Amino acid sequence: MSDLLSRKLGAPGFSAEIYVKELTQSTVGGHDLLQHRQKIQALSEETNQYLKKNVYQNYMQFIETAKEISYLESEMYQLSHLLTEQRSLIVTLLENSLLGDKAPGLRGVEKPEIKAKFNAEVAVNLNVNNQEGRKRLTALLEKVEGCANVVESLTRTLIHEGDMVELDPSDNCAVGRVRGFLLNDSFMIASWLPNKRGNMRYQYQALYELEGLAVINIRDLGPVKYAFKLMMFPDTRVLQCANSNDKKEWLEAFELAKQLKNKKDVSPTPSEETKDNSYDDAFNPFAEDENLPYIPNGSGSSPEVAESIPDWVIEVADDMDVYVAQRDFEEAVSLAEKTRAFWDGASSSVVNLHRDLRLKIDSRIRQLSEVLMNELRVSPDKSLQGGPRAASRAVLLLSRLGQASQACDLFLKHRSALLKHNLRQLKTEGATTLYIKRITSLFFPFVADTGREISRVFPKNKVCASAFVVWSRNEVGKFGNNFRKHVFTSGSTLTTVAECVALVRNHSEQLIEIGLDLTFYLESELRGQVERCLRDAREKLLESIKLRALEDKWRPVNLVNKSGIARFADDLSEIGIASIHSLVYDECWVALTSNTINFSKAYLTFLDDALKMPSADSNIFVDEILHDIFQAQLKHVESSLRSGKYKGEAKFIHKNASFLIHTVLSLAQHRVEEVRLHPSPSFAKLRADFEWLANDGKKIISTIKSPASDQSFI
Template sequence: MADFATKKIGAPDFNPEKYVKELSQRCVGGQELQQQRQKIQTLADETNILLKKNVYQNYMQFIETAKEISHLESEMYQLSHMLTEQRSLLSSLAATSLLGDKIPSAVDSDGATGNSGEGEEQKEEEESRRKLAAILEKVEGCVTLLETSGRTILHEGDLLELDPIENSALQRVHAYLFSDGFMIASWIPNRRGPVRYKFEAMYELGSLAVVNVRDMSSVKTAFKLLAFPDTRVFQCTNNQSKKEWLDKFEQAKKARFVQEQQKRESASQIERSPSRPSHSDSLESPSNPFEDADDSNAESELPEWLMEVPEDLDVCIAQRHFEEAYNLLERAREFLDKNTATDPVITDIRRKVEARVRALTEVLMKELEVSPDKSLQGGLRAARRAVRLLNQLGRSTQACDLFLKLCSSILKTQLKRVKREGATVLYVQQIGGIFFSNLTDMTREFLRAFPHSPSCASAFVMWAGSELTHLTSHLIKQVFMPQSSITMLAECVTCVRNQCDQLSELGVDLRYQLDGLLRTPLTRALRDAREKLVDAVKLRAVEDKWHPMNLQSKAGLTKFLQEMSDIGIASIHTYVTGQ
């Protein structure tokens, strides 16, 4: 059976949903399903053990392969750098004559003045790419460094990362400040070849804030890096190095701000410009001159609110305006879904929006998390907003899990307030009333929060069953004691069963589970009471002194025998004497 299950699960066309449906149709009752689940779990454990064995056996091969790949990557970077230098050298040789004067190329013959500026820009771009290629040779894992056009390096240097809370040294890093971001690379202790550092993180300059840290006794010449949700502290070697870093950060921020402002101004000018093409454009254009050529350009321009979406989302999340953040996310998603162009700006905005979605989800999940220092005074009503937004964000499973944990914490807090004072029946009535009334309110809140979610409904039923099990085990310890009377036990069980019936109005029937949990201790209590009664009757019978009774007449004797026979003592005639 196990081999057949292994072959079926390991087949290429294996369908989990179909397999589960077949199991549910074939198995009768929950016990067989539990057995099948245990078999599948055993199969999963065996597979994990085999995978671990294979990993352990080929562990050294994995390490050697990773090292070889890293060496090959560094060699490829070196070859690329060498080819770039050779190409620039050949182009300079081709443009130089034997007498030392420049040979005009075919492009230069068209316009020397315009192309001279382009040549300088090309030289600057080649120089920046050469520097980036040199960084690629030193840093492992930053393959995408050359993919962004116009990226230039502004500053670099060694830093010491500190713990933001304890101010203790964590690691040595090498930092690079680019025109659009800040890259951190950690030192490689056992390095081979030209690779010195390993890529660790890359922060965008727009979502980055640099804060000066005042010199204290334990920390000096340090600055703080704020990048949501990270906070990192770096220490420089001296005050001059710290001043250079802060100045370079400020220059990079200003340059980026000016660049974005120019882009916005150009975009606004394009939007304000008339859509009618000029006469020269209509003559030079090979298409129909009567078409509106600027319509496509106007439509391709992104609106200003979309460019500011990441910053607006950060503000909404920080100010706990979660509904506004969700509405803004939906608006941005709708716009990005309609615009499927492979524009790098749109791709960057889409990536930032997804990052804000994850940040909003984490904040909402923290709203539902239970912690010792968090007050539960608001109850489940305070969690409605977070649960609703998580459902809208497609995180119903996580919302349901956190919602049920919150319910467990509230139930535990409410039941702790009940003190056992007075009669046992009153205590059971009080604790049962609190438990089932709270469970009823939680069921209503759950049905309101997850109206159409079968998986969440099954999780709620399992949770309610586990909470009922905890309550029943507590009642068994408190009520089913040797000195408890049958009358008191009957009153307690009747009270709990009646309180459990109020859940049936909401479609949650836990009576069968309650009866099953109480059956064993109740049977034991009845058996003990029966044994006590039998022992008491035997003791009374032994201690009682029997005296003969004279009924004076045969009619009186017949009447007495008939009465004894009616109450089940038909064998008393054997004790009649002297008829």
């Protein structure tokens, strides 16, 4: 079977959807599906073992390959270091040129008098020149993992760096060790790597533009010393230095960087002579994009190119900050989509010349995505009231930003928290059936609404649909645990359990309306407890039959008066026996024993409860219990006849047996057929074995007709 299944699953034209569709059509009930699932899991485990054996057989080859990869990685680091040193050497040689001219290809080298003025300003504060800062920034590629997008901007220089400890803004507890890098236009934070990988010592965390960054000095109070606060929308970070000197250097460096950036923003346009002496990007051997076109006069920011960028693109970052502050997320997302369309339609030269602007806009889009995700994240300080559409706004916007999977995951987590909150609001006071009715009326419509919202927000998204199915199964599992805790207790009667199980089965059919049928899974979750309740009820009924048999004197029941007969008729009518005229004589006597009457009530009540609980997989189990209980009562009748102790009451005993077989048993068989739509063989066997009891002691051999074909049984 496993070979056939493996060939079928490994066939070239295998389609999982078609296979599952054919499988569901050919199987009956959830038991066959679970068996098939176990076969597939067994095949998966066998395949995993086979793969493990292959890995072990080629273990030495894996080791050699890993060594070669490690050697190649170290060589790449060495090559990167050599290229950096060669570039620094070329820059130094050009600066010391006797002719004073500079070859094209090196950007950022200014005229001597401008560079001297810049170095003088910086040296007064931090003693770091512009070119040296650029070298140090380029060297970060070997130390900080994930900072390539920061270093690729050729106008950036490194001004100051140092180690600090990040504190939690709420309780001032240490979060972790970080390293800060102050650039001429931004501030970068990197965390320490616990396990070094080559020369990499830090992991890139975040980059903040100096324009939107506020640096606030924090007074030394208690354990918080030598710290300052960085505020940028929507984040706040607290950094602690090692001593007061380090803190002073950092604050002065931030102030100097902002002053230099402001001077650069308001400085006049360079003259034509300055432009002629600058260097063209097209001849830069270290530029990442070799397709950068050659632009005459070499500045890369000519008026013609600048005019090709609309003004609204330049103001996108500021506009998005305003929209986010006003919580106008729809406009912010629309602006992000418009900007994305602009960059997609722009030429490569325009994109390369405005790379810094695009990176700035991308950071704003990431901040917008984070804000929208925070709208869906569950926290104690957020209200969980509202339906699925209350969270679908953020989900739709995240989907438009290209983050549908994250949005779906956060949406389902939000719905789980909301469902848990709503269930906790329901009080467990009162009857168990009433509480189960409330939670089922809440749970299944909630899951159905979630499925409809998933289909509306993520149409034709199979990944999100699969995530919803997994989420629904997990939630049904949690519901099953809660159901078992409240229903299957020592004080619960079989009738209470049956009513609660019937409520759950009826409400679970609401999920079929959205194309999700988890009834078989829910029944498998409850089957063990249901069967235990049925076994306990069976033992109690058998014990009561034995006790009543010891006290049975085979005497008719005297109901005293007509009102007693009326009450007796009402009691039998409730269990389905409509007519009692043939059983009543002398106005107040009933031709049945109290044992027969009590057994009939208990058996038919048990039958109604049993038919509410099991599924198609438990029919055989229920039939066995029904057969054993009725057989025990008929054996009591048979033993009374065979004992010879009640020879004078033999006719009366036969009449009680006739009532049990022709009325009670026929009624039970009819109710089973109404529920299952097919007869039960256990009842036919009982009728065949004990029919002679109802015929004045003469055992007969005849074909037993079903109630559907012989209405005289009812």
